[in-house]
Amino acid sequence: MKKPPIGGFLRVVPLLCYTFLPMNHDLIIATLGSLLEHLHFPFTNITTAHEEDYVRITIDAPEPSRIIGWHGETLNSLQQILKSIIRTKEKLDRAPFIILDIDNYRKVQEDKVRIAADKKADFVRRTGNRIALAPMNPYFRRIAHLHVANSPELHDLTTMSIGEGDYRQVVLRLKEEKDKRTSGEELAPVIAEDDGLENLDI
Numbered sequence: 001m002k003k004p005p006i007g008g009f010l011r012v013v014p015l016l017c018y019t020f021l022p023m024n025h026d027l028i029i030a031t032l033g034s035l036l037e038h039l040h041f042p043f044t045n046i047t048t049a050h051e052e053d054y055v056r057i058t059i060d061a062p063e064p065s066r067i068i069g070w071h072g073e074t075l076n077s078l079q080q081i082l083k084s085i086i087r088t089k090e091k092l093d094r095a096p097f098i099i100l101d102i103d104n105y106r107k108v109q110e111d112k113v114r115i116a117a118d119k120k121a122d123f124v125r126r127t128g129n130r131i132a133l134a135p136m137n138p139y140f141r142r143i144a145h146l147h148v149a150n151s152p153e154l155h156d157l158t159t160m161s162i163g164e165g166d167y168r169q170v171v172l173r174l175k176e177e178k179d180k181r182t183s184g185e186e187l188a189p190v191i192a193e194d195d196g197l198e199n200l201d202i
Helices: 025-038 064-068 070-090 105-127 138-150
Strands: 045-051 054-060 098-102 157-162 169-174
Touching (some): 025 045, 025 070, 064 070, 064 098, 098 105, 105 138, 138 169
Antiparallel strands (some): 045 054
16 A cells, blocks of 8 residues: 655544435436446346435346446446436535445445454554554545444544545544643554555445
């Protein structure tokens, strides 16, 4: 994995907060169905579910790997196209927060993020040091932030985002962190090299 540039690494980025945009689920299903038919991707069903502040769309298909594509590229592209179409049709002022999934592909990746956070929590408690997970996009960083915030077993930890662009990372730290800073210097986190998050696809 590429190392983040030294300059700007410790820029703190606030936790992303989303406001749920009401969406027409029938329109989503019809639009995605038309896209899949146009691309000659056979499917048997499309379902939607409102989860927290986003809509999860699940495709049932006989050949899920075709729709997922290489490292999720096809699924990602479909998701972006769908978001753009729904934004235009619904006249939304920003892209809707929707997640496209098939064969639990996304959920498996989401679980990887949660498991990585759980594993690194022990390191933070044992050493008192902060630890940074691998760089992730906003969606997966949000998964990590919410997992730590909402898990009773992680009640003594908190998170923050640091870095810029492709190098933004989630940092886990103790809520009651011993002050190891001198002269106002920011406490640098340990970089996790083996958290299994290097190939998240979204």
